Amino acid sequence: MASSDSQPRFGQSVKGLLSDKVGSCSGDVIALTRQVLKGSRSQELLSQAARNMVIQEDAILHSEDSLRKMSIITTHLQYQQEAIQKNVENSRNLQDQLKHLLK
C-alpha cells in the first residue's frame, strides 16, 4: 500500500510534489478500501452462498410439488372414506339376510 514515489524527487517544483502527494494519498485511501474489502472475503462468501441457494431452490420446489400432491391425495382419500361409510351401513341388513338363508 506504500506509495511508489516515497523517495523525494529532486528537480520538481513544490506544486508538482504537492499534487503527487495528494495523488498518492488518494491512491492509498483507495487501495486501503480495496484491501479491506478483499481481506474480508465477503464477495467470495456471499457469491458462494447465493450459488448454494440457487442449487437448493430446485429441491425446495420439488418438495413443494410433492406436498401439494399429497394434500390432493389426502382429499381423495377423504372422499373415498365418505363413500365407503355410506355403503357399509347396508352390510348389516345383508348379513342378517345371509344368516337366514344359511340356517
Added chain:
Amino acid sequence: MAATGEEAAAMDSISKAPIPPSALNIKTDPDSRLENTSVEGVTESQPPVSKKGSNNNDGSVETAEEAVEPAEPDIDELCKDMFDKMAVFLQGELTATCEDYKLLENMNKLTSLKYMEMKDISINISRNLQDLNQKYASLQPYLDQINQIEEQVTALEQAAYKMDTYSKKLEAKFKKLEKR
C-alpha cells in the same frame, strides 16, 4: 540553465549533508513563526502583511511557506470536486457488498415464506391423515362384517353347487326310472 546548475548544486549538497525527507519545509523566520502560530482557517483579521506561500530557494533545498490566506476559489472548487468524487467512488466500492447482502436477504426471505407455506400444507396433511385414520378405525367393525359376509357367501355358493349336483343326479335317476 541556471536552474539546472542550482539543482546540481542542490543534489551535491544533499548527498553530502542529511536533510529532512520532506521538501516542504516551514521556514523558521520570524515572519513564518508568526504565520505558524496562526490557525489553519485563517480569518481576515490577520494583518495584511502576511504573505501567501511562495517558493524560495535557499541554495540547497526548495522550500515553501505555509499558506495563511484563504485559497483561491477555483482551488477550493477543485478540492471539493476531488473529495466528492472520491466519496462517490468509495461509496460505489462498498455498495457492491451491500447489494450482495441485500440479495441474500431477499433470497432468504422468499425461501422462508416458501417454507412457511410448506409447513402449513404439512400441518393440513397431518391433520387430515389423523382424521382419516380415526375414521378408518371406526370402519373396522364394518370391514369385519364384510369379511363375514364374504365367508357366508362362499358357504352359500358351495351349498348351491352341492344342490345343483344333487338335483342333476336326481334328474338322471328319475329319467332312468321313467325309461323302465
